[in-house]
Amino acid sequence: MWPDTPALRLGLRGRVMLTFTLGAALVSVLLAVSVFTISRGYLLDQRERSADRLASADADVVRARLAEPGTSPQDALAAVDPPTGTRLLLFSRGSWYTANGVTEDDLPPDDLRDSVADGERAIAPLTVRDVPYFVVGIPLDDGAFYEFSPVIELRSTIQILGTVLVICAIAATIAAALVGRWASRRVLQPLRPISQTAASIAAGNLDTRLPGADDRDLDVIVSSFNSMVDSLQQRIERERRFVGDVTHELRTPLTTLVTSVEVMRNHAGELPDRPRQALDLIVSELDHLRGMLDDLLALARTEAGLHHDEEEPLDLHDLLTHVLAGRPAVALHAEPGVRIRGRKLALVRAFTNLIDNADRHGGGLTRVSLTADTDTVTVHLDDRGPGVPTADRAQIFERFATGHTARGAASGTGLGLALVAETMAVHHGAVECADAPGGGARFTVTLPLAGSSEDDEQAL
Known part of the structure; x- marks a missing residue:
């Protein structure tokens, strides 16, 4: 189970x-x-066999010397020339005789001596003064011969072998990690187009599809993904057409109703107070309904890619100056010559909606500023209102969204900011809301400059 x-x-x-x-x-x-x-078992077994063969040969020498008249056990031991580090011990005629430094305190284990006393050859490991040995016991005619063969060099060899194996295991693990990193990239590489295509679709480019895959396993995923996007696009287009058709069909009876009400308003002076107040309420609601239908139709056209004008280079300073005409109290801080590519009518409507939103909910604009960097231009629109609660800042750009207090006033259609967000998305930009430095709300619009890489790669 993964964490x-x-x-x-x-x-x-x-x-x-x-x-x-x-x-x-x-x-x-x-x-x-x-x-x-x-390896350890094999090396120890080979060393044990070698010690046994050497002890057998040395025991034959001792046995032969003991058979000679006048040869003492010590002389018999002295006749043996063992390898360096090998120690000898002889039990003969009821006494222990030593050579090469073995003392009676270093006698073989009791079980080994018992086996030899019973006439059996025996071998066992023994550590003497921190040095490991193989002790080989061989019975003689009137005693026993013991040879201590050192295995210190074998222990060092085994330790080196263990160190080498540990290093190899670590190296293999590191190599596998590198191979796993490479393999994971290769495995995930076919998924990158899927994520890029999904991001493009999420940005509103519903015509984007995945190219065919050469891999049979991935081809199933690609086909399913493209089928899902086709179905999604068809559903969205049906909804857009429905909204557009309904909005368009409502305009005719609404126009007739507005005309009829205007005729009644021309004779409002002939009506009593209560009917006249009702007529004024009807006129107000009709204006609200007409504005909502206009915004809804504009939003449907924008989402469907149906525009009244063509994309063209625009001077954003001139466009903002045009939108702010008639509002001399609003300070525009911008330098001319900042150019973008876009549709003038759509952008004028979007900025007008932001200004109307500030007038309706924010007490009017106080400042409009424009700054440009390498690839983008940013427009800040500050108002003098109470600001927008943090929890509502994303929701106010949704359709028919209304906030709290002043920004939730019934005079809005709930579509103005949604139209702004959709227009900026179509222009590969964005809009967001935050607190203005001097209080109130700040709406920030970001758009790509004309000639930027993003603007060149994607047509509006």
């Missing part, structure tokens, strides 16, 4: 890499332990 803690949760690439690493570590450890165990 489920958010801080420890791994992505697909991390899991592939971790799988390779853990698998290699497990195999390396098992292989290293197996090789070490087998």
Whole structure:
């Protein structure tokens, strides 16, 4: 089970890499332990056999010398020329005789001596003064011969072997981690077009599709993804057509109703007070309904890509000056010559909606500023209202959204800011709301400059 803690949760690439690493570590450890165990057993067995052969040969020498008249046990031991580090012990005629530094305190284990006393050859490991030996006991005619064969060099060899195997296991694990990293990239590489296409579709480019895949396994995913997008596009287009058709069909009876009410308003002076007040209320609601239908139709056209004008280079300073005409109290801080590509009518309507929103809910604009950097231009529109609560700042750009207090006034259609957001998205820009430095709300519009890479790559 993979870790489920958010801080420890791994992505697909991390899991592939971790799988390779853990698998290699497990195999390396098992292989290293197996090789070490087998090699250690083999080396010890070979050393034991060698010690037994050497002890047998030396025991024959001692036996032969003891058979000679006048040869003492000590002389018999002295006749043996063992390898360096080998120690000898002889039990003969009821006494112990030593050579090469073996003392009576270093006698073989009792079980080994008992076996030899019973006439059996025996061998056992023994550590004398921190030095490991193989002790070989061989029965003689009137005693026993013991040879201590050192295995200190074998222990060093085994330690070196263990160190080498550990290093190899670590190296194999690191190599597997690198291979896992490479493999995870190769595995995830076909998924990148899917994520890029999904991001493009989320941005509103519903005509985007995945290209065919050469991989049979991925081809199923690509086909299913494209079918899903086709179905989604058809559904959205049906909804857009429905909204546009309904809005368009409502305009005719609404126009007739407005005309009839205007005729009644021309004779409002002939009506009593209560009917006249009712007539004024009807006129107000009709104006609100007409504005909502206009915004709804404009929003449907924008989403469907139906525009009244063509894309063209625009001077954003001139466009804002045109939108702010008639509002001399609003200060425009901008330098001319900042050019973008867009549709003038749509942008004028979007900025007009932002200004109307400030007039209706924010007590009017106080400042409009324009700044440009390498690729984008940013427009700040500040008002003098109470601001927008943080929880409502994303919701106010949704259709028919209304906030609290002044920004939730019934005079709005609930579509103005949604139309602004859709217009900016079509122009590859964005709009967001925050607090103005001097109080009130600040609406920030970001658009790509004409000639920027994003603007060149994607046509509006």
